[in-house]
Amino acid sequence: MRDIGHDFLAQSLGKVIPLRSSLPEMTLEGVQYRASNQVQIDIPSLSISGRGISVILGPNGAGKSLLIRLMHGLISPHAGQVTYEGLPVSGKGRARQAMVFQKPVLLRRPVAANLKFALKFGDTPKSQFDDRIGALLELSGLADKKNQAARSLSGGEEQCLALACALARSPKILFLDEPTSSLDPNATHRIEAILHHASVLGVRIVMVSHSMAQAERLADEVLFISGGKLRDRLKVKEFFNGPTSLEAHTFLSGRLVP
């Protein structure tokens, strides 16, 4: 992967993400999710709105992935509700949202065809497909590989393509589930740079991460969860200077979280 020019990234992103006056508004109320008779997620109230990057931190099994799936409406809570701009997230509410998974999910088609597929289910007019695909290829650094089979790309390239596919829908809110957990520093850097610029353009980003360094680099705020409960929600500096909850404190000091 070549070194990335930040102006260049911002420029190609600008072609994909439109200027918007309204910012997303997501609320969780009394949300509970159970699996095998155990409460896995229990969030009495949480709202995600405005600009910025929220990073969800927590130990393994804390429910980070479940929480992000509940927010995106991929799974439905057993109690309470998740609403996005006043609509239940499971139906129409999911428009203008996108998600990137831990393991990139790509179609068995060339790179450009993957982007086209993502555009097809968005609301981009067909006449703009080529321009969009061009910009997204530049963004993901895959312009010279647009005809290559998507699944023959390297892990880092695959995840960049998956991110480009998610951005193709020009989402107002973008969820990511540990997108860089198996990537090398180069690819991680590119993903983070794209996320940073997308956030500047007004895309709300909610990302699960297990890397505290990544949270420090990227996050505006940290949501710390353990045992399915939200323990802390703090500005990134405050969180790393001294979290309020015992669980986060234990996590940061490298001990086992109760």
Add this chain to the structure above:
Amino acid sequence: MTDFGDSLQLAMGLILSGDESLWAIVFLSLKVSLTAVAIAGLIGMPFGAFLAVMRFPGRGALVVVVNALMGLPPVVVGLSVYLMLSASGPFGVLQLLYTPSAMIVAQVLLVLPIVAALSRQVVEELYGEYREQFLSLGVAGLRTIPTLLWEGRFGLMTALLAGVGRAIAEVGAVMIVGGNINHVTRVMTTTIALETSKGDLGMALALGVVLIVLAISINVAMSLAARSSARYAYA
């Protein structure tokens, strides 16, 4: 009584001399079986995908039934189609009995469960991989089927191959509904059965050789094509 060597010599003679009646039979066999598989594919692949993707009461039972029907005995299918198409049957007015069309109908019924069951397996596996991604894109239910069928194109080739193997090799169904009429409905398998009982082992063996060579080469060709294109797409 001719021995195997003499018969084989006779058989090779028939094949190499381009015996007209032999090749007409081979051609009809291919026409009937490939048409049947094409029709079964057009119905069976979307149906298999439907079973893989949709959730409805009775789906589990339906999957079991389709799987079980893969082992339908050809003679029973032949008999059922015969009853349907015979002059007194519900479709008797179509006058299809003892025509290649009747043979195609019977083979479609034989091949359909195989194509449907194998397609369901292929698509269900893919659906597990893509379900959340599709949901995230706002694509769910029936709308995922065309995409899944395309993504599963290499696995589905195998399902069709299994269908071709079944259709071209069966004798019971085409014998009953086709009637093994010379120059009209006589195919490789029915001819082999007939010539063997007549004692004309040369013709029977010649067709046997062609049948085996065809069955193997169709399989080899299709799986080579599937494999090389799968490698190309990194499926």
